[in-house]
Amino acid sequence: MIPYGRETEEKINRHRQMRAKKNFQTEECFTNLSEFVKNMKLQKNSDKKEVVLLECMSNLVANELFDETGVNTILKKKYPALSNNEVVEKLTDYILNGVEKLNDIYENIVIVTNEVFSESTVYSNEMRMYKQVLGKVNCELAKAAVEVEEVIYGQAVLYKNEKVKCMNKKAGLHLIIGGAYQGKLEYARKLYPQIQWADGEIDSFEKIQNAIGIYHFEIYIKRILKNEKLDIKEIIEQIFAKDIQKVIICDEVGYGLVPVDSFERYYREQVGRICTTLAKQADKVTRVVCGIGEKLK
Structure with missing residues (x-):
């Protein structure tokens, strides 16, 4: 220091x-x-x-x-x-x-x-x-x-000694969380090399809705919240309306100081609530730190 x-x-x-x-x-x-x-x-x-x-x-x-x-x-x-x-x-x-x-x-x-x-x-x-x-x-x-x-x-x-096993091919939800730059996407791609991915930051809403794997899910939520014409609850429900496998990668954004900006506070709260709901529904929840996955569920 x-x-x-x-x-x-x-x-x-x-x-x-x-x-x-x-x-x-x-x-x-x-x-x-x-x-x-x-x-x-x-x-x-x-x-x-x-x-x-x-x-x-x-x-x-x-x-x-x-x-x-x-x-x-x-x-x-x-x-x-x-x-x-x-x-x-x-x-x-x-x-x-x-x-x-x-x-x-x-x-x-x-x-x-x-x-x-x-x-x-x-x-x-x-x-x-x-x-x-x-x-x-x-x-x-x-x-x-x-x-x-x-x-x-x-x-x-x-974290280090965890033995990661691939999720079965049956329908289900795998939620992968962790801080930024922790290697979540690389970790997920090793588990699921065959699935198609959508980027929640730049891809169209239609592509995200139909994708099996979604990364930058927290930014996707922010995009929805910024569009007053969109209903966040309805869109999230549509993603999981079909009985198919889903892999969701989401940054943890609830740590640190509470943002001064009112929208940022609301956004952070919504990401937390949505991920809590997803974790309850998920077949598997993994937290990735330094590229290593820890099984939470």
Whole structure:
């Protein structure tokens, strides 16, 4: 964590004091993890089995993206014509390369990250890019990890060891939820490689109504709500009027601060209510975190 002021300095000191009693040796690395690891390698006792705690990935990504010492500053100067998607890919690769080098010299690594993907608020391009990079990094780390856990109010939920089985071919509803950039669509496509998909953000209402798989379902709901001529209840009921298999992918948008805008509050509430109803009717409900599915129902 970069000490921007007294508050963050006090937080860093508090963390160090807490860990000092647990035999932690704390080092600060704000950017350029790869170079930092080189120096650690020179100091490391090769005969000693050590555990490294990297905390926290969400701060490291923010530093590389927004701080003047971060790799994004270098990329802008070296490759001014890069698109946002190309920047996201290069940042992701750069950060993961640092983690790989850390993994090369230590037997065990524990990485702490954050869930910042489940809000309905529309952010700036910079914040959207930050979420994309962190989401991709989290997904790649989860693929490589031996164990993946999410801690909710101090309770650890294990994700990594779940054995995912394909849903039977019979008619039914599979609701797949999770934060933005968590790999929900990729996860679903592996389960259902043959079905046709509709994009709730850009496809026609008719195509969405007839599709077996629907992603960006939360944006589809927003499109309906913005059109005063449409009845949200009637349209949602029409989707499930036919006795056919349906796979619905929906972002969780109910976390974080309550939006100031009245429509955004109403929209967030409606997504929550609709997904609650769908979850009750569904044959299967899965929550995807870092590309890993956890069976809820």
